[in-house]
Amino acid sequence: MATQALYPGTTRTRRRALFGLLDADSWSWAFVKALFWFVLMIFMLGYIPDRAYYFTVNRTIDLGILAWSPVNFCPAGNRTLPCPAPVGAVVPWDISPQELALPAPRTDGAVVQSGTSLLFVGGSDGKSAVDTTFVAKTSGTGNFDKWDPNGPKLPAPRSNAGVIYSGGKIYVVGGLDANGKPTDTVFVLSPDSTSGALGKWQTSDEAKLDLKLPEPRAGASLVAASDGLFLVGGTNGKGPLDTILKSTFDKKTGAPGKWTPQAGKLYTAVTDATAAVNGTFVWVYGGTTADGKPTNLVQRAEYGTGADATNIVRVGIRAGSTNLPAPRTNLDGYAANGNLYAVGGGDGSKPQSTLYWAVPTSTGDLPEWKHVDVSDLPAAGNAGGAPFVLGPNAIIVGGTTADGVQASSIRANIAPEAPFFQLGPVGATVPALKIDGEIGQQLGYLNANTIGIVDFAIFLVIGWAFAHREQIAAWRERRRRERELRARA
Template sequence: MRRLLALVLVLLAVASAFGAAPAKWQRAAQLPAPRSEVGAALAGGEIFVVGGFTPSGQGSSRVDAYSPATNRWRHAPDLPLTTHHPAAAGYRGRLYVAGGYGADGQPLAAAHVLANGRWTVLPAMPEKRAAAGAAFVSGKLYVVGGVVRTDGRRLATTTLRYDPARRRWARVPGPTPREHLGVTALNGQLYAVAGRKLGFDTNLATFEAYRPGARRWQRLAPVPGKRGGTGAAGNGRLIVSAGGEELGGTIRTVFGYDVVSRRWRRLPDLPTARHGLGVVASASRVYVVAGGTQPGLAGVSGANEFLTLR
């Protein structure tokens, strides 16, 4: 018995010294209709991929839903309009989609919700938004950042908040103006991760947080690498920043920000580097879906990969 106890203690010591095996990205069922510059969100236990560019460079109204439990996709009801670069967020089993670029290449003010298999038109946003991000905090939808208009390429300076109960929009403080950013929520706070001003050469590492009711966003430690066309997801105590594009190509590196220690750490690189992707947390995993493997419209992908964080 003593020998067995001693052996167990030795094994525990070895495990403590060397740590658990490092996490690795794994491949899941591919998106049936590859797209880039998509909206993506978790709703009702499924990961929804909304709109985006098709391989032919056309905008799409298609919506696909992935079940992490079964590793299967289904074709969900299409959006009532064609869009790319939309913002998406899930809440209480419903999928909310706001803005994006329309068929004419201009930002949209349109907003919709998918519930019980049907799309419903919501009140239009008070300002058009494309290449923004969205997340829910305390039952309110926040649309953060993005392009307001292509004429002059004006960036949003405020955040748009939607109250589903009152069906009303309001303006609240915005982060540093930028587009193609990652937006997520964790523990009652919004996070705006990286992004860019207007082109591949204007990528930012800016990282900010906002607690509803505050007068301004709080600057946090910058992302270790500048990135635009990126995505973000909150999982456990980590804000995960994945993907993006720059002048030299697509970005493979992934970083995690610990909201307790307030430090960034390097996570395993993406197996398939891409931008314009969906980054979504589900249970202990972060999924990275769709996107483009080359800057711009080239290399539209249906890749679906996940990393287990704990």
């Protein structure tokens, strides 16, 4: 008699999760679920309240990861600049109202700021150096009032001099006299820091300062060091100089000391160049070389170490994109927001209108000089103007254009606004409320706290639901039956 085989029973099928990729009872699936809830908690209890705060106080907020945005909308104030504006770009220039013109045309002068006073010092009327100082008061953000022609006069006419405000005093170093010859003098103005009164100009001898230059010098660039002043390049009347002089401030009195040559010399002697301190380097660009022609050379002066940490020990160059795109001399150059600007200047034939700018790296390299047509000066160009930065604006006063020596000024915003809307594949920038002041900050905290509490309450509800699955399932079943009964009725 045959023996009946035992019934094999039922085979238990293991559940799969994540589209069948993982075992539903495995540690891998448990890890994925835990990671999901962990990220969701950070998102709802951290990221969303954070965005709520900045939505209240900022002009825009970023959502997601905006690595690339093909859709961009910028404020009208940026005008014809590309959107988004390149780093360091300048909004197109405007001519200031005629009421803000100098009392007389000037070129090769300089503007310095002392407190709320702006001083246009010396310069030339197109024929010879003058001794005038025009004074204006700052007004609001990035603006100034009418120039007063009755400022303190220099002890002697000077143009193309190095002028700087440092340590509570204004210094006019070297420059051309009324006969067009370089000088070795230094004039000093000591404004009253309390009353704002400017006082009178003094020679270095009258101020009891040993600041007479070792030799006559004009067309040099005067920049501030951490412990003194650097006088870079220039001409002695015979040709461009490659020396860099330094006056070191006394550690006790703060008075500037005698000019001494630095160990580092310019790689190429230049006059009428622009020098600017940026980071741990002194940049010297453009100017006129010994052959009398403008140059596009960019030179970088480096500090030493130890006892020479504040002294220039070497000056070098680097070919290629580091140099200016075209030769320029007598630039309306300046440094602002960590960028170097080469504005206008002459090419040996006429004033130019181009604006180039470079963004130095932290290691002291200039990857390139950038140029955007809409940021150029008006077509007449400008050389020998007096550039300065006031609030968000770069302003150039006077100078020589294709129409001659000017009394007017031009200005441009050097801080274009970021786009108010951007859209990318996985991120966006959207407009926000921008409520300023203490009120905005407190409302931001309140919004963030409220959203955080609401999100926490949502997690409590979710947690209760997971802990009472049977009750939830029974409730859903009752709801289903009620719908069926209503449908049959």
